[in-house]
Amino acid sequence: xxxxxxxxxxxxxxxxxxxxxxxxxxxxxxxxxxxxxxxxxxxxxxxxxxxxxxxxxxxxxxxxxxxxxxxxxxxxxxxxxxxxxxxxxxxxxxxxxxxxxxxxxxxxxxxxxxxxxxxxxxxxxxxxxxxxxxxxxxxxxxxxxxxxxxxxxxxxxxxxxxxxxxxxxxxxxxxxxxxxxxxxxxxxxxxxx
Numbered sequence: 001x002x003x004x005x006x007x008x009x010x011x012x013x014x015x016x017x018x019x020x021x022x023x024x025x026x027x028x029x030x031x032x033x034x035x036x037x038x039x040x041x042x043x044x045x046x047x048x049x050x051x052x053x054x055x056x057x058x059x060x061x062x063x064x065x066x067x068x069x070x071x072x073x074x075x076x077x078x079x080x081x082x083x084x085x086x087x088x089x090x091x092x093x094x095x096x097x098x099x100x101x102x103x104x105x106x107x108x109x110x111x112x113x114x115x116x117x118x119x120x121x122x123x124x125x126x127x128x129x130x131x132x133x134x135x136x137x138x139x140x141x142x143x144x145x146x147x148x149x150x151x152x153x154x155x156x157x158x159x160x161x162x163x164x165x166x167x168x169x170x171x172x173x174x175x176x177x178x179x180x181x182x183x184x185x186x187x188x189x190x191x192x193x
Contacts, residue, residue, distance in 0.1 A: 001025065001188070003123075004032055006052040006066035011148040012177070019172060019181045024188060032060055044082055045070050046129060049120035057122040065121040065184060069177060071150050073113040073138060076104060084150070098142065098153050111138045115154065115176035119184050128187060132179025147171060 004027045005016055013028050020026055029035070038055045042048035045068040052066035072078045080087035080101065088096035105111060112135070119130045135157045142152040144164030152164030156174055163171050172178040 002027060002063070003188075004029070004056050004060070004062050004064040006038065006056045006064055008037075009148075012067070015168070015172060015177060016181055018168070019178060020185060021189065027062075029056070032056070032062065034060065040068065040082075042068075042082065045116060045118040046120070048082065049118045049129070050127070053120040053122045053127075063121075063123050065119055067117050067119045067177065067180065069115060069117040069149075071101075071113060071115055071154070073101070073105070073111075075108045075110045075112075076101075079104075094149050098150055101138065101150070102140070102153065105138055111140075112136075113138050113154065115150075117176040117180040119180045121184060121187075123188075123191070130180045130183035130187065132176040132181070132183065134174060134176045134179065 001023065002025045005013060006029060007013055008029055017026055034056065038052045040048040040051060042051055048068035049066045052068070053064045056062060056064040056066070070081045070084045072081050080097070084097070085092050088100040114133055114135045117132045121128045121130070136155050139153050139155055139162060142164070143162045144152050146165060146168065147163045152162055155162045159166065163175065
């Protein structure tokens, strides 16, 4: 089965490829020669994931899935949330985003946060949604160079290391995206047998 993952993010693509069974041929936006910056104008993660998947399905006529992920910090009333990728500005710079978040949490004792990923799948004319959540805390400084985005400052509950320090296999097994993609994979396995 061929399936487009509506992302320009090579880190995300690699992470998701490691989770999908070999029976699914994953295509990127690059593979289908879609170089458009698909606008994320939704008011929440669900809407943004749907917008991206619908754009590919309607424009290219292909089965597609898309995700949107947010980091929701308790002390900031759920910010950065839907604006996680562009928290410090439209340049979407991970270091700038982390610096801004750490500055806003200075002096705050409550550092609880969770990552949430919503996956929207368009398959053979039908739509499906899957989500994944992982709880944790925001550290006071960066730890580790692995992963991407906010990984160096997010320590999942039950672990002594940030996502930036954990091996990719461990992170994928417990992460928000890993959990949402696993639900997608389970669904695809059932629908292709």
